[in-house]
Amino acid sequence: MKQRKPFRQTLIDGVDKRGKNECWLWKGPKRNGYGRATQTVKYGPNRKRRFWSAHRAYLIFVAKKKVPDDSVVCHVCDNPPCCNPSHLVVTSQKWNMHDMAKKGRKVVSRGNHNGSAKLTDKQVEIIKKALKARIVSRTEIRDRFNISKSVVSTIVNYTSWKHILPLSPIETVKNTCHPSPLSKRLRASIRKHGMTATARRLHWSVGKLRRLAYPLALGYEYRKGKM
Known part of the structure; x- marks a missing residue:
């Protein structure tokens, strides 16, 4: 039986790690431009899958940063698949929306x-x-x-x-x-x-x-x- 790779190792292998100041792009599946990582966790006698945003998971499991459940992880580089911890900041959804509007990336559907x-x-x-x-x-x-x-x-x-x-x-x-x-x-x-x-x-x-x-x-x- 094939042994499962630890989730942390899956994240490390799934990132194209480059220079310190460059974007580290996620090589795996994506959704709406953002990397998507799947974690298999035990649930009683069974196992179930938990889906993560790749950059959030990388920050938690690889970079060992504390990320509260009610916080969002934003890209300073504005590159959705990037997982470079130096390009990520833990903040609130309100700040994230303000940053999007400031950079002209907020799309408002009216009427x-x-x-x-x-x-x-x-x-x-x-x-x-x-x-x-x-x-x-x-x-x-x-x-x-x-x-x-x-x-x-x-x-x-x-x-x-x-x-x-x-x-x-x-x-x-x-x-x-x-x-x-x-x-x-x-x-x-x-x-x-x-x-x-x-x-x-x-x-x-x-x-x-x-x-x-x-x-x-x-x-x-x-x-x-x-x-």
């Missing part, structure tokens, strides 16, 4: 390009227009698009979908309004007497007057079933 997105760019634009014009409530938005209240809040507070900017109220009316004869008359009255005075004369709330006078984006398309 439609994010696989977990439940909305499209167009829908978010409509939501922001409608909420800015106060023609619908957050509850109506939540029910219409089947999203949670927290998602609506992140859209409103620009925590998410920051790249989608709503039009100004004037541009919104100009570009997305579909005026009816009633809304035209109401707008004329608003221009002449003001929003509050017109609502008081009609015994309406300001919200109702605004919805009828300015049937913008979501309000119009919601009623017409276009979304």
